[in-house]
Amino acid sequence: MSKVIKLKKGLDIKLKGEAENVVRNVEKCNLYALKPTDFRLLTPRLAVKVGDQVKAGDVLFINKYRPEVKFTAPVSGTIEAVNRGERRKLLEVVIKADDQIQYKDFGSADVNQLSRKEIIEKLLDSGVWPMIKQRPYDIIANPEDMPKAIFVSGFDSAPLAPDFDVTLADEFSALQAGIDCLKKLCEKNVNLNLRAGTPSTSIFTKLKNVEINYFSGPHPAGNAGIQIHHLNPINKGDIVWVVNAMDLAIIGRIFTSGKFDARKTIAVAGSEVEKPAYFKTIMGAQIGCIVKGNLKNQVHQRIISGNVLTGYKVSEDNFLGYYNNMVTVIPEGDNYEFLGWATPGFNKFSISKTFPSFLCPNKKYALDANYHGEERAFVVTGQYEKVLPMDILPVYLLKAVLAEDLDKMEQLGMYEIAPEDMALCEFVCTSKTPVQEIVEQGIELMIRELN
Amino acid sequence: MNFLRKYLDKQKPKFEKGGKLQKLHSVFTGFESFLFVPNRTTSSGCNIRDAIDLKRTMIIVVLALVPALLFGIFNVGFQHFKAIGTLADTGYIEMFFYGLWRVLPMIVVSYVVGLAIEFAAAQIRGHEINEGFLVSGLLIPMVMPVNAPLWMVGVSTAFAVIIGKEIFGGTGMNIWNPALLARAFFFFSYPSMISGDKVWIAGMPDGFSQATPLAEASQGIPATYDMASMFWGLIPGSIGETSTFCILLGAILLIATGIGSWKIMLSTFVGGYCMALLLAYTLPETNPYASITPISHLIMGGFAFGAVFMATDPVTSAQTERGKWIYGFILGVMAILIRTLNPGYPEGMMLAILLMNTFAPLIDWFVVQGNIKRRLKRAKQFQI
Known part of the structure; x- marks a missing residue:
């Protein structure tokens, strides 16, 4: 029986520059990269060197402490560079792509004929395993675990997020293979969550072999963490796996075509984009190539790999993040504003009613990356609670993290929280507290101390 | 405003590390970020942030205080000319300016003393200057009697800021509302200046005395003022607290903008009303308060002012949403309880708020424990 869960708390930030429902092709990209920094707490071990030839699906680096988890090349070509940061930290493995992608063959197979063990091996070898993340901690799943459930969110509620019905329009068979694969990994409980009111024409409602539930309400209703909390909450010792719908199609292709086919359709959106639309590209493509000729300005703008709440700032010669399904471009906002805190602020957006924005709830804004204030002591209470649709006391949880009180963190719900779930808390905070950073700290602390 | 920006950019290096005026870094950034x-x-x-910051929040609270402040200033003049008997010959403007002449120095003293200490404390710690005192500095004179000597206002402010706030770590860390702490210090240090019949009206002629409605009630004297004047506020009392109407205007702004917690305001009034109702039926005839109606209790004295502007201070009140209901309700109950059953002092709001400030963390503790228990219970339920 599918349920409809109505969430009231949360916030939809209405931004200008929503992607138009047309899918374009990105001009041919030369460079692609895989970034170990996209994976929380990963210690990579490099498996290639500059000049090596790789096929799509060949290993680039592995997890040093769990060598079976491999990270493979999204395209074929020559290793162009291995970029390192401070203390030789591995930042990027850059591939110069061939004109025609050569795929390593993992052998197509009917998922239903394979055993769980064979499936896991296939996922690990082809390099799509990192697309399966686990809660708690929001890290790559451990192939030795048996999760109590697997969650796939069929919609993204973040600002300007892509509509999966557009990006996955032709991917029904891959998605179904992906679902069947998950069903093998966790027999009992594979959940697909859709936005309430999703029409029956949607590609997702046609999927079989999966329990479909519906969520209504503002962001973060589309976050898997929120959905898990309401359907099958995580307690101490529980493990739930999470797969992004876009990644599910790539997982499915391993079985339908036998290739690590990392093509995906992403949204390029935001107020600084000339023509916001969907673009076909490949995982790890260079940002400059994705946004080429589509930017309104060349300076004072911020390009984000991902959405405005959880994505990170990239430059044009940087690359699309592993888990990111969109590129957002907004104004940088690095200018001073005279008495900005006192002006009426018709173009400013605030969840509080201290700006006129609350009078026109449907107005769209071109928000920039300015802090709009300075970091201050925590003063205003009751703000975070309004945007976190969970039975969790966010401020007390964050305090427990700052105090490094593991017992309290556990009791107050640290197992259920990923930084993205509390991104809105960070957005609304009057005191500009770095909420997501604190959650990251908490996750790191828990992994270090408890495992 | 480019010239101003250019000027600041030019001055900036002097205040940065290694600059000549490095010691004034916090003060400089304080002013810079103000402009x-x-x-x-x-x-x-x-990547994006809400447009609100602490400056915006504090300025809204200051705006909410403006009606009560302006009325308070006017009322100081009104009461003065009434006392000296020339009310009929005096224009409203004149009354207002007389009030301003009396009240403005108190505001200046409170801000200068408080901000100086805040700036110094921020500089010593190497912190940014927090905006919290913008509100406290205005609240302090508003809860004082108009005849409070300026040096006493200054000493009280200094005590509240240093002992009440800075030693706990500054804005956001204090246990008690700084403005009320200033008043409590004043109250216990110079009791004759903040109680009795002689301190509430500026420039009173010798031999003239006029008690506040609360004092009359507590002594069983027949009331000079009816409910309407207590509501509109043309009565003697602390500067900002007399007009319930103006306080409600402020409350509307605070609730509409979401800056003040409507839960605390509502539950405080409900708590006060319930207690007053209970007492109306149970007080012995001999208690002078027996004849006061519950509604009068809410518009008398500092109850409304405290409920709207002091109890809602987010730092010192309960921080959990459920805790706010409990905190406000007990606060209202305590205020009326102290007011009616304590013979020593007619007003209970100040002490009730300070008491509940002390207990707010305990209330929150119970709410947090409730959440933890609920989560544990859920764990059991799903395991079966």
Whole structure:
């Protein structure tokens, strides 16, 4: 029986520059990269060197402490560079792509004929395993675990997020293979969550072999963490796996075509984009190539790999993040504003009613990356609670993290929280507290101390 | 405003590390960020941020205080000319300016003393200057009697800021509401200046005395003022607290903007009303308060002012949403309880708020424990 869960708390930030429902092709990209920094707490071990030839699906680096988890090349070509940061930290493995992608063959197979063990091996070898993340901690799943459930969110509620019905329009068979694969990994409980009111024409409602539930309400209703909390909450010792719908199609292709086919359709959106639309590209493509000729300005703008709440700032010669399904471009906002805190602020957006924005709830804004204030002591209470649709006391949880009180963190719900779930808390905070950073700290602390 | 920006950019290096005026860094950035919202952009976490900041929040509270303040200033003049018997010959403007002449120095003293200490404390710690005192500095004179000597206002402010706030770590860390702490210090240090019949009206002629409605009630004297004047506020009392009407205007602004917690305001009034109702039926005839109606209790004295502006201080009140209901309700109950059953002092709001400030963390503790228990129970339920 599918349920409809109505969430009231949360916030939809209405931004200008929503992607138009047309899918374009990105001009041919030369460079692609895989970034170990996209994976929380990963210690990579490099498996290639500059000049090596790789096929799509060949290993680039592995997890040093769990060598079976491999990270493979999204395209074929020559290793162009291995970029390192401070203390030789591995930042990027850059591939110069061939004109025609050569795929390593993992052998197509009917998922239903394979055993769980064979499936896991296939996922690990082809390099799509990192697309399966686990809660708690929001890290790559451990192939030795048996999760109590697997969650796939069929919609993204973040600002300007892509509509999966557009990006996955032709991917029904891959998605179904992906679902069947998950069903093998966790027999009992594979959940697909859709936005309430999703029409029956949607590609997702046609999927079989999966329990479909519906969520209504503002962001973060589309976050898997929120959905898990309401359907099958995580307690101490529980493990739930999470797969992004876009990644599910790539997982499915391993079985339908036998290739690590990392093509995906992403949204390029935001107020600084000339023509916001969907673009076909490949995982790890260079940002400059994705946004080429589509930017309104060349300076004072911020390009984000991902959405405005959880994505990170990239430059044009940087690359699309592993888990990111969109590129957002907004104004940088690095200018001073005279008495900005006192002006009426018709173009400013605030969840509080201290700006006129609350009078026109449907107005769209071109928000920039300015802090709009300075970091201050925590003063205003009751703000975070309004945007976190969970039975969790966010401020007390964050305090427990700052105090490094593991017992309290556990009791107050640290197992259920990923930084993205509390991104809105960070957005609304009057005191500009770095909420997501604190959650990251908490996750790191828990992994270090408890495992 | 480019010339101003250019000037600041030119001066900036002097205040940075290694500069000549490095010691005044906090003060400089305080002024700079007052004039210009900084150009700093996000580097971690969310790329976009809500337009609100602490300055905006505090300025809304200050705006909410303005009606009560302006009325308070006018009322100081009104009461003065009434006392000296020339009310009929005096214009409203004149009354207002007389009030301003009396009240403005108190505001200046409170701000100068408080901000000086805040600036110094921020500089010593190497912190940014927090905006919290913008509100406290205005609240302090508003809860004082108009005849409070300026040096006493200054000493009280200094005590509240140093002992009440800075030693706990500054804005956001204090246990008690700083403005009320200033008043409590004043109250216990110079009791003759803040109680009795002689301190509430500025420039009273010798031999003339006029008690506040609360004092009359507590002594069983027949009331000079009816409910209407207590509601509109043409009565003697602390500067900002007399007009329930103006306080409600402020409350509307605070609730509409979401800056003040409507839960605390509502539950405080409900708590006060319930207690007053209970006492109306149970007080012995001999208690002078027996004849006061519950509604009068809510518009008398500092109850409304405390409920709207002091109890809702987010730092010192309960921080959990459920805790706010409990906190406000007990606060209202305590205020009326102290007021009616304590013979020593007619007003109970100040002590009730300070008491509940002390217990707010305990209330929150119970709410947090409730959440933890609920989560544990859920764990059991799903395991079966």
